[in-house]
Structures are given as C-alpha cells and as structure tokens.
Amino acid sequence: MNTNSGKVTLLSAGPGELDLLTLRAAKALAVADVVLLDDLANPEIVSLAPQARVIRVGKRGGCRSTPQAFIERLMRRYAQKGLHVVRVKGGEALLFGRAGEELASLREAGIAVEIVNGISSGFAAAAGLGISLTHRRHCHGVTFVTAHTEDHGEPDWAALAATRTTLAIYMGMRRIGSLAAALLESLPGHTPAAVVQWAGSIHERRLLTRLERLAADADDAGFGSPAVILVGDAIGESVQALWSQDAASCDDAASARAA
Incomplete structure (x- = not known):
C-alpha cells in the first residue's frame, strides 16, 4: 500500500x-x-x-x-x-x-x-483551418500518427493511405519529402494537404496545398517544426471556406463602392 x-x-x-x-x-x-x-x-x-x-x-x-x-x-x-x-x-x-x-x-x-487532458495540436490545426477532421462527406475517421517509429524507422504509409481517413501527422517536418513520396504511391497527387506550424498560438502559420506539392511548398514557405501535417480530402473544405470568404469580401467591397 x-x-x-x-x-x-x-x-x-x-x-x-x-x-x-x-x-x-x-x-x-x-x-x-x-x-x-x-x-x-x-x-x-x-x-x-x-x-x-x-x-x-x-x-x-x-x-x-x-x-x-x-x-x-x-x-x-x-x-x-x-x-x-x-x-x-x-x-x-x-x-x-x-x-x-x-x-x-x-x-x-x-x-x-x-x-x-488537453487540446492536441492536431485539433488546433484543424480549428485554424476551419475544417472537420472527420467530415463524413470525405472520410470515415481520422488517424493520428507520428512520422518516427521507436526504431527510428517510418510507419507503413501505404497501409495508412489505404484507411482513407484524414491523416494527422506529427513530428514529420524533417521527413516531409519521404513521407509525401510514400503517400503518393497510394494517393493521387491532387489529394488536399496542409501544414500548420505553431498551431493554436499567436505565431500560427498555415499552408494549404496538394500532396504532390506538399514538400516543395512547405520548403519554399520556410515551414518547420513544430508543425502538424494534414492529408486527406477533408482538408479541401478549408480551401472552399477560403474561397467563400474571399468571394464575400469582394461582394462587400463592390457594395461599398456602389454605395
């Protein structure tokens, strides 16, 4: 006792x-x-x-x-x-x-x-993008995965891609090139993807792209750790939301000019 x-x-x-x-x-x-x-x-x-x-x-x-x-x-x-x-x-x-x-x-x-318990950066990243990780129109679940296994290897990306869930990948920025390449063997290049750095903080940065451009765009934009990588069709909802916001802003501006 x-x-x-x-x-x-x-x-x-x-x-x-x-x-x-x-x-x-x-x-x-x-x-x-x-x-x-x-x-x-x-x-x-x-x-x-x-x-x-x-x-x-x-x-x-x-x-x-x-x-x-x-x-x-x-x-x-x-x-x-x-x-x-x-x-x-x-x-x-x-x-x-x-x-x-x-x-x-x-x-x-x-x-x-x-x-x-508390809020994981994966959920904070989704909130920043304004999406549901389990949008039923696009997937039937979400998989949280680390890019580093205990033996310093990598997960079975083909098996993860086959789940057709939203992938929330932690600690993956140092391997973003290899993991994107591995996922591309099973997923189409136009699969929506995102990187959110410092999710949930005042320093938060977001990148929306496609899986085929994920590594190059993240590198060009200077994204690094700590960051969460999100891959899956549900991520595309963020793009739609941004387009809607931009369209609304244009409509408001046009209305203001007309007035």
Missing part, C-alpha cells in the same frame, strides 16, 4: 495560448510544488504556478534534449518527498508524449498519478 502523500499530475498544456488550458489544468498548477516544464509548452504557463519550483526539461526532435530516464527520476524523487509534481506536456499528454513510459515508471514506484 502506498503511504506516500506525494503525487504526480501529467498535465496537458495544449498547443499554444494559455486560454486553451482547461480549468482543471489551471487548478492543478495553482497548487503545484514542482513543475517540470516541457520545451513545447507555452513558457508563460509558469505564471499559473506561483508557489512551484520550475524545472525546464526540454524535449524537441533534432535538438539536445533532457533524457527521458532523468525526467522520470525527477518525478519519482520529488513525489517521494511528499510533493505535488506537475509534469507539463505540450498538447495532449497522452498523444505522442511518452506518457505511457512515465505512467509505468510512477506506478512501479507506487506513486499516485493524475492525468489532465
């Missing part, structure tokens, strides 16, 4: 602005003793944890990162001292954030764990 009064909260910080946090997340931060801050989380989040010791444990692909084993040791160490540790993770903690490894480590040590 665990008699330790300490605990760990795996907290989803969302993709960007603080107003995307849940109320539960804000409450957990307010009473945190220690905050382990992910590199992709908005650094301003520490303002919501006034009494906490803040330790930055950055993890970002292609950059020098804090070892995962060290992060897990920190969580166990402070929780075993009876402290409330809040592990702040960008986006949704349970999606591509190594939460499974952390949960296993903490449970093995007999430490209580709470999970606070």
